[in-house]
Amino acid sequence: MATGLSLRCGDCGAQLKSVEEAQQHAELTSHTNFSESTEAVLNLVCSLCGKPCRSKTETDLHTKRTGHAEFVDRTDEAAKPIDLEAPKKSEPESASAGAGGEGSQTEEMVVPDVDKSLLEQLESMGFPPARATRALHYSGNSSVEAAINWVAEHEDDPDIDEMPMVPANTKMDIDKPSLTPEEVKIKAQELRERARKKKEEEEKRMEREREKERIRIGKELLEAKRIEEDNERKRIIALRKAEKEEEKRAREKIRQRLEEDKAERRRKLGLPPEEPGSSKPAPPPVQEKKTLLPIRPATKAERMRDCLRSLKQNHKDEDAKVKRAFQTLLTYAGNVARNPDEEKFRKIRLNNQAFQDRIGCLRGGIEFLELCGFQKEGDELLFLPRDKVDMAVLNSAGSELNSAIANPFFGVL
Structure with a gap:
């Protein structure tokens, strides 16, 4: 039969290394179901400060509180057999009696x-x-x-x-009982009071640790928020710069068109043409500035912008209808960006009458949704799988749609 190295409480599972600890545990908890165990109580000693820990939970708390992570396992050195039947007295x-002399009796x-x-x-x-x-x-x-x-x-x-x-x-x-019932009650009350104070001190210490952890997490969240705000500010500045470049190119195209109309009228009226340099178009600068747009991802954003520009040019006589289509597309993209896990926002029925009136009847509307990640499933459904939801693409789509709605020169030529 294996020698018992500890006592285990059958009521709560606590592991105790001596009979005295079991007695104290019984007085504090009223648990009486104890049994011998061949598993010794852990004795993990911190290599840096020498603090002993009796369980993995204690080592984790000690590491979290002090940063000490190296422990020496001295369980085998400290383990001693528990002899429940050997009276110590x-x-x-x-x-x-044995030292009294050879003549002493048993x-x-x-x-x-x-x-x-x-x-x-x-x-x-x-x-x-x-x-x-x-x-x-x-x-x-x-x-x-x-x-x-x-x-x-x-x-x-x-x-x-x-x-x-x-x-x-x-x-x-x-x-002869060692303690009277009253003394036993007083002793039990003292043990409970001592355990209560110890528990309160431990709760206060844990609360201090939790408060430190909350402060650290709060600082990290503030720093992450600051970085996010900086990135958002840079993105807005880049979008505004891109809008200004777009407006400038649109004005340049309008000016060129006015110069050409003016020259055509002078020709019809038989007037001599103006100086060649006054109406000379300047397309190269427009082409060079195309590469300066800092939209991310650049290729997808440019394709979205070209799709919206084509949609407006194909229906240039229906400004109200085009603007309503842009707002509807912005609603679709915004719903998916805010609720990526909601399947109802990632599913569009092509035969829906409202969808046909607003987007389906306009050439370029469905192509823009496909650029956002929607895929055709047969001839009746557009669906965006959850694993295909790309927040960067949806943000770019929202930026391009906002620019198309707010910019009066968008897609004029």
Whole structure:
């Protein structure tokens, strides 16, 4: 039979390394179901400060509080067998008796006194007198349940049916209780008060740790928010610069068209043409500035802009209808960006009458949704899979649609 290295509480699972700890645990919690365990209580010692920890949870808390992460396992060094049947008081007396001289006689051994009513109950259940007496003696003479539990745990012991014997002076000590009931209550109250104070101190310490953690997380969130605001500010500046470039190119094209119309009227009226340099077009600067647009992703954004420009030019006589289509597309993109997990915002039925009136009847509307990630499923449905939702693409789509709606020169030529 393996030697017990610790005591385990059967009610809460706590592991205790001595009988004294088990007694204190029982007084604080009223748990009485203890059993021997061959698993030793952990003894993990911090390599930096020397603090002992009894579990992985304690090491984690110590590491979180101090930053010390190196521990030495000294469980095997500190583990000692627990002998529940060895009375500690008899050892020094036996030693003193042995040291008294060769002529000293052997100490008298007697049967321990147990509760007669509990003994009768066990015997009525079929337990032999020796086994019942042994069970009551080693279970603390407290209750029938404790004695039965002790028998169940020690039924394989070779001396289970032998009558227990204790020194005569031990029997006398047993007959005299060490504490009165009032003193026991006072002692239990002191232990509970001590445990309460210890628990309050631990809660205060944990609250301080949680407050430090909240402060650290708050600082990190503020820093992340600041970086996000800086990036958003840069993106808005880039979009405004792109809008100004777009307006400038549109004005240049309008000016060129006016110059050409003016020259055509002079020709029809028979007037001499103006100076060649006054109406000379300047397309190269327009082409060079196309590459200066800082939209991300550049290729997708340019394709979206060209699609919207083509849609407006194909329906240039229907400004109200085009503007309503742009606003509807902006609503679709915004709904998906704000609710990417909602399938209803990622599904569009092509045969829906409202969709046909606003977008489906305009050439370029469905192409713009496909650039946003929507895919055709047959001839009746546009669907954007959840894993295909790209926030950068949706943000670019929203920026291009806002620019198309707000810019009066967008797609004029």
